[in-house]
């Protein structure tokens with residue numbers, strides 16, 4: 001391998017949402033930032049329904065205008081359906097201050113918009129460059145990198161691992177930890193939706209619960225070009241009992257729900273069905289002397305409340321703030337300034353995810369007798385404001401259980 005190439009302040013592994021936002025913020029502050037991205041953009045990625053809390057972070061990273069101008073599907077809430085029950089949350093009607101609307105995005109396009117913004121701010125992005133090793137060499141870190149036509153080393157003062165499910169540093173440094181969430185399988189695809197039902201609200205994600213098993217649920221995420229993302233989440237043991245192809249299984253499950261089946265009656269399924277097995281993951285720690293883990297490279301919970309990109313952006317926002325201080329030679333405490341604040345919001349989402357699968361949150365969501373104020377508080381968390389401790393359901397997420405009891409009464 002060649003001698004290490006020139007030294008950067010920060011190398012970011014991965015140009016997905018967390019990597020793009022982190023590198024944009026740091027480049028704007030004048031740091032020398034190199035982003036190493038294994039794939040070539042645009043490339044497919046799952047995670048298409050954003051939450052309004054994201055908008056604040058995109059705005060502070062200087063990316064808002066580019067996202068608005070990209071023409072993505074407007075989103076103002078979430079609709080839920082189960083058997084004969086329907087419910088919806090309008091995110092503009094929420095407890096926490098801040099954005100109440102956002103977008104549903106084709107990630108190939110969205111991730112490219114963000115990465116291009118980071119490049120415009122001065123980040124150097126190398127596509128098709130795969131990071132394969134990490135070595136602490138005194139006051140620097142050395143990474144081995146392989147590209148299509150080269151193998152080389154690069155040095156930096158600090159590494160931000162934004163490699164998503166690639167989980168580069170958790171694998172290389174033995175930081176992987178099993179998630180407390182049960183293993184689940186997701187099947188999903190893009191379709192030409194051809195939805196023309198008057199009662200269908202394109203401005204909301206639709207989450208439907210399987211009538212046979214409330215641990216199985218579906219998403220319908222419409223895009224602005226007449227296409228949509230559809231997917232189903234199944235417990236792994238249920239998936240493993242299946243004898244059919246993933247395509248047929250997805251179609252069979254969609255046929256079981258009234259809402260999805262009705263809305264998609266004319267849909268054209270024209271794209272291969274993809275599968276993700278066992279996506280929930282965790283780590284033993286989120287930072288070290290010369291690295292921090294962002295987004296999915298740290299912990300990923302579950303797709304049900306579309307929290308992934310929001311957590312990824314929040315992690316980039318928090319980590320770059322601490323790293324800026326560290327690079328300026330100021331004292332920092334990654335635990336109290338990064339890991340703990342990030343975890344606080346993740347734990348709010350965790351309580352909601354747990355509540356969804358044990359049924360308590362489904363009881364709350366479909367209850368007709370919710371007070372307006374409580375609905376606003378739940379709406380806030382569903383809109384991504386999981387860090388707003390003024391919200392009683394953020395300050396103490398265990399209140400959900402009590403609320404479910406009241407809703408059942």
Ligand SMILES: Cc1cc2nc3c(=O)[nH]c(=O)nc-3n(C[C@H](O)[C@H](O)[C@H](O)COP(=O)(O)OP(=O)(O)OC[C@H]3O[C@@H](n4cnc5c(N)ncnc54)[C@H](O)[C@@H]3O)c2cc1C
Pocket residue numbers: 013014015016017018019036037038039045046047048049050051129130131132162163164165166167168186188231276279294295296297300302303305306307308309310312
């Ligand atoms: C089924 C499913 C549905 C989901 N739906 C939603 C949703 O509706 N809304 C939502 O907000 N979230 C959703 N998510 C979560 C969302 O996909 C992720 O949380 C989000 O993409 C994380 O962003 P990131 O920046 O951490 O990583 P990513 O977006 O995964 O980006 C990581 C990047 O790192 C690159 N990389 C990997 N390895 C290397 C390497 N060795 N060297 C260099 N580069 C590397 C990858 O190529 C990739 O471009 C869903 C997840 C699943 C599993």
